[in-house]
Amino acid sequence: MTSMHRRRGTALASPLPRRGDRFGLGARSRSAAALALAAAALAPAAASASTVSYDGAVLVLKAAPGEINKPSIQDVDGKPGSVTLYDYGVPVTSVPAGCDDHPDWHSVECPAPGGVRVELGDGDDWASVSLGVAVPVEMHGGPGNDKLDGNDKVNNLYGDEGNDTLNGYGGNEALDGGLGDDTVDGGAGSDHLLGGDGNDLLFPDHYEDPSPDVVDGGPGIDRIDADWTTKRYDDIEPDLILTLGGGADDGRPGEGDDITNVERIWFNVGATVTGTDAPEYMKLVQTNQPGNLVGNGGADELIGGGGTDVVDGGAGNDILNGGFGDDTITGGPGTDKISGDQTTTECGYLWCKYPYGNDLIYARDGEVDSIDCGAGADRVIADANDVVAPDCETVERGSAPAGGGNGSAGGGPGASGTPLASVGGVQVIAGQRLGKVLKKGLKVSVGGSGTKKVKIRLSYSGKTVARATGKPGRIATLRLNAAARRALAARKQAKFTLFVGQEKARVTLAR
Missing domain, CATH: 2.60.40 (Immunoglobulin-like)
Known part of the structure; x- marks a missing residue:
């Protein structure tokens, strides 16, 4: 009996909660646990670490998948053969022997006797090299829209998949955009620029830093922009000479560029450009220096500038415009649309150009061409069946020379009676x-x-x-x-x- 009471007393030592408090302590415990689980679920996952290793004498930084990496390669004071690798916001692990690890700074300092290679992952990454780094650097963007910035030493930059931006910044580099619509800027130095598959924008040397470059746009509709010929207002830049079919004879006199697979070109200096049998777009912008644009085969669009230009479409159904100035325009074989002048005004901050020019238009090729002369006192040499606008002051109609036609054989300047050149x-x-x-x-x-x-x-x-x-x-x-x-x-x-x-x-x- 006594023992029974002790057991009961023991059982009653932890009384049942009162009715108003029956979910008190237990509920609070369960609520705290639930909140902890929710906080853990909402907390950002720990970033996957980048790894550092050696491939022979080459120091390799490899990004983990699923991360947005921003690695930077920095020089080390007093250690010209060493570099510091940072990866902002992402830890760096697997540090090899001979390196100094700085985990708080997401960085590691290592010797790099054979240079550095950066292998980025599948995010939109940004990798850069400081100016003081003297060892060769190679970067691979991997999938994603990446930005790769080199320095003025030896860099090889590969965008891989994605719409990438590659900047050489003055070294002698190989820059390959890879798959996607890329922007590839070699800067100064002798560079090899590859657009890869996609519609790419390519920047060879500027006027201040001429060097022999190889530029290959690759598949797609690729463009060289006017920034290639950045205008200086204290002198007159030398004319450019380009033959888009290849050969190391492009650029300014003696420069030795080799331009291929580029379909769209802007200039703001005088230029002599010879196209290929592919469709091409050429335009002279904001220049009064004379230009000479020759399309050869293909359905080309050629637009002159403010100087005394020569525009020759060659074979193909072309759109030709003399721009501003006294121009000579030759349609060539094919059904062409020819305009002697720009039909609209062009204005900058401190200037405006209005349509003008006394133009000479050759359209006698046996094809039905459409000709609009625009402003000025213009002269047209046309076929009997060409459509000539009333604003053409002098029109001489006749028959095409023997052999005229659509230019399907022997196209290009000189085919079917088209002059080899006009100036x-x-x-x-x-x-x-x-x-x-x-x-x-x-x-x-x-x-x-x-x-x-x-x-x-x-x-x-x-x-x-x-x-x-x-x-x-x-x-x-x-x-x-x-x-x-x-x-x-x-x-x-x-x-x-x-x-x-x-x-x-x-x-x-x-x-």
Whole structure:
């Protein structure tokens, strides 16, 4: 009996909660646990760490998947062969022997005798190199829209998948945008710029830092912007010469750029540009220097600037516009839409240009072309069936030369009676081949009327090889000197520059 009471007393030592408090202590305990679980669920997951290792003598920073990484490569004072790797907001682990780990700063200091390689993950990452880093650096963006910034040393930047931005900043680099619509800027230095698959924007050297670059836009509709020729107002920049079909003869005189697979080009200096058989867009912007735009084959759109321009569409159904100024426009084989002048005003902060220009338009090719001359006193040489607007003051209609047609065979300048080149009222007569020119000279037709003679000069590789004086309405012959004939005896193709006064045009001759 006594023991029973003790057991009961023991049982009653923890009384049941009162009715008003039956969910008191137990409920509070369960609520605290639930809140703790909710807070744990809402708290951000710990960032996956980047790892540092060596691949031979190359120091490698590898990002973990699922993170947005912002690594930076910094130089170390007093240790020219070492670098500090930061990855802002992401811890760095797996630090190899010989390195100093700074976990509080998400950084590690290591020797880098063979350079540094950064392998980013699948986020929109941003990697950079400080100016003081002297070792070679290679960056791979991986999937995502990445930004990779090099320095003025040796950098190789690979955007990989995504719409990436690659900046070389003055070193001698290889920059490859990879898959996506990328922006690739080599800066100064001798660079190899690859757009990759996508519609890319490419920036070779600026005027202040000319160096031989290789620029290959790759598949897609790729563009070289006017920033390539950033305008300086204290001098006149040298003209650009580009042949988009390849060859290390592009850029400014002696620069040695090689431009291929670029379909859209803006300039704000004078330029001589020869296109390919692909559709291309060329435009001269905010310049009064003369330009010479030759489309060759393809459905091209060519727009002149404010100078005395030569615009030649070549074969294909082209859209041609002389811009502002006194221009010479040749449609070539194909159904072309030709405008002598811009139809709208262009204005900047301190200037405006209004439509003007006394233009000469050649459209006699056997095709039905549409011609609008615009402002000025213009002259049109057209087919009988061309559609010519009333604002063309002088119209001379006739039949196309023998062999005229749609340009499906033998397209390009000189095909089907189209002049090989036109400049300053002088046309290089169609159909001439290099072998015959070496023997008998280059024949040109001098336009205009009157008795004033025209001085004509032909150069090759920057050296004058022939001179002639032509009378208006006559044929003149430029006979190459002996040195030029010897130098070109075995060449299958040669690119000349024809000068009439201060104007010039590119002439390409094949055997």
